[in-house]
Amino acid sequence: MSDIHWPVIVILLPLAGGVACFLWPRRSVLLGLLTALGVVACVAGLGGQVVEQGAQRYAVGGWGAPLGIDLYADGLSLLMLTVTAVVGLGISVYSSGYFERARYGQDRARHFWPVWLFLWTALNALFLSADIFNLYVTLELLGLAAVALVALAGGADAVSGAMRYLLVSLLGSLFYLLGVALLYHSFGSVDIAILAQRVEPSPAVWAAMGLMIVGLLLKTALFPLHFWLPSVHASAPAPVSALLSALVVKASFYILLRLWLEVFPFANAALAQLLGLLGAAAVFWGGFQALRQTRLKMLIAYSTVAQLGYLFLAFPLASITGWTGALYMLLSHAAAKTAMFMAAGNILYFGGHDRIADLDRVVQRLPLTITAFALAGISIMGLPPSGGFIAKWLLLETAIRSAQWWWGGVLILGGLLSAAWVFKVVGYAFTRSEVPHEARAVPATMEWTALLMAVLAILLGLFAPWLLALLEIGSPFGRENAG
Amino acid sequence: MTLLQSVFDALLGFALLWLAWQALASPDLFKGIVLFIAFGLLMALAWVRLDAPDIALAEAAIGAGLTGALLLAALARLDKSSWRGFGRTPVRPPEGNNRDVIHPSKRDTKSAHEKTRKPKPITENGKGQAAFCGLLVVSLSALAAGLGYAVLTLPSQAPGLSDSVAASLEASGVSNPVTAVLLNFRGYDTLLELGVLLLALFGVWSFGVVPERRESSPGPVLDRLSRLLIPWLILVAGYLLWVGAHAPGGAFQAGSVLAAAGVLWLLTGWRLDTRFSGWPLRIILVAGLGVFVVVAVVLILMGGRLLEYPPSFAAALILLIEAAATLSIGITLAALFLGSRPETGPQR
């Protein structure tokens, strides 16, 4: 086991799967599902390796940084890979029903699989890369794949959304790349570990930090740079919305987190406070807007804006517990939001629309779907025993311990806002409406996947000790001073 | 450094900024694109001045040439469709195309709104816009000043990797350091980058069939010219590929020259026979990435690391990967120029 090159396989397998789906479009669903299972198995293999031997560094081409590119897997990368694998498998299964060729356009499925598997490649490569230029390439791969998937929905909204997303994504990448250029020319390397050793503040480093943070925040859609997100996430096909909200926005957050911890440890407290404030603003603005929406997918998309805000509360808290809390928020949000978008997709598939006011007793027709929505809602609100609860608890604990209790207030108020919109939706699901549904049978796989993802979001609360231990491998947050 | 060189550099820098500005501000889109192509050619000159002949070749072929061709083709299609729906009701999306946005009432109000709203240049939108533009100019000037200051404070000795590259060049299998970095030291970047190129094609093909713009006839000049040029372009592509091992050139430059041949051929009205546009075309499109991945896997199975070439085979393996990549890059870029999936024969 120990001599298997798991990090490489985890990247090459979905890439090869994508190519295979392109070559054999007729078999793409089967090939895609097989690839998804394979990737999950390989991530498990890598997990075993990391748990057994600690953090792994892999020199591609045998050159080693700074000349070559290094892959690096510690607890943090492993956690991101795992959540990607689990959500990815769920989305693959869901999509096999959703893009069923007879129902959804003539050849959507054929176009979906290669692009989705390339997107998965980009995510895995991104979470394993230790090289900031290589990260740029993975970011572009990720961005272009995400845009192509959004446009797959067709129609004016989706295509305009995809276009706006592409421009934003390219802009963010260019900001990031200019930062890479400045860092390379300051320290002669693009390897994160080497930069961490050599870095010292200078005007060029401050400029690089500003550029990279802005570029990545744009991609992560932190308030007020969230302007592009709701329309994109709402207009994409449901499984694509799920993977955008659950995984794609988290990828740029992951890079930001790595850079913040390793390359920019001298970033001052004022900047951290600013990020925290923006996060708080996102929680309130996103929650408030979600409450105002009349369409379900738009509502869920605004809730993503709010949930992303929580991740940034860890910056002013700046302690290991705080970072862990943010990461736990990321995990449970990924599972819960996947379940929610899948539930919304089922409702759309069933009734042909997603107007909240006309949900018309959908609870009787799609009981599994509404259960999934409600369970996911529990995690999003942060009620026990869900993953969302653990995350908020960790953040709250840190806030109180570091005498910054007001961040705790943000957590609680944000939870109340989420509760308001979850109850609103569930309420309409029970009431009768004048508009009759088209009523089209939803494939069982789609209902069950949504429910399983929601159950996972709840169970994350029970797995917490195990996952938190995993996160400590290689101590990604180790350099921080506690409290 | 002589005075003449300094003057040249200053003029070139000024010309670059001026051309970029003109290209972006030109009210006529066609003129803007032509100026952008001119800008790309001047960029190539700048790369030569910066001792970067490999980039100069790539810029001239891809940056100016192919990007220019893509832009002009898109503009032509835009014009054609612009006459169809000029300022009037938007073209309705085909039925069943918008599974996720079935919302008739909202859609209708929105298109009605679009009917009344004339597209205005942003500068004519009154005082608010003027203030916005003013603020933008001020903040972007501040950004430029800050970045400029950051650049100027960099130490005048570059802490780059020239020495490490030179030290390992022997073992890399090629003697052109840029090719060594692209295909060996940082070959993993190149592998992912071939993925990006292929992905762009997946994306473009997934957008569906764009109405094709068939010229009535290419005209005798284009016809003769292409007959004359295409064989030469293919030869040049082969040469660039071969020479890339020890002199400026390589897979990307060769691939883009090959693509230029393809674009010329497409312009004369030639289309791939439907017999070949299914499976055979797909195989060629993925060949570059495919060979790269296969080589990587075989090397791992032989006990190496990802893309760790044994020094004795390095030259041959790099040439193999580059040859496949050249072919794929050329055909992919030409296919991107065509804009949508070529019609295939009976589906497999």
Place this chain on the structure above:
Amino acid sequence: MNPAFLYALVGVGLFTLGLYALIVHAHLLRKILAINVMASGVFLVLVALATRTQGAAPDPVPHAMVITGIVVAVSATALALALMLRVRAETGRAELAEEPLE
């Protein structure tokens, strides 16, 4: 002035110029051109600074990075142009509807 810094400053200029055009112009083709100008600016900074050590051969690593970047840029441009045509076909305009920020 060392020409390396001169070209790097031109790169910074192109970056901000492109950014301005990206924000101000509504037509998608202009936005795509603007992104390309910005990318050229970044590439210029990356390569120009590699030549700043007087009398030494330029560092080939940024050169390879820029070639990678150029290929990525042309891929993104092709995708953007195709998407622009789709926007045109669906909405009748090659512009995005109201900017949600305003």
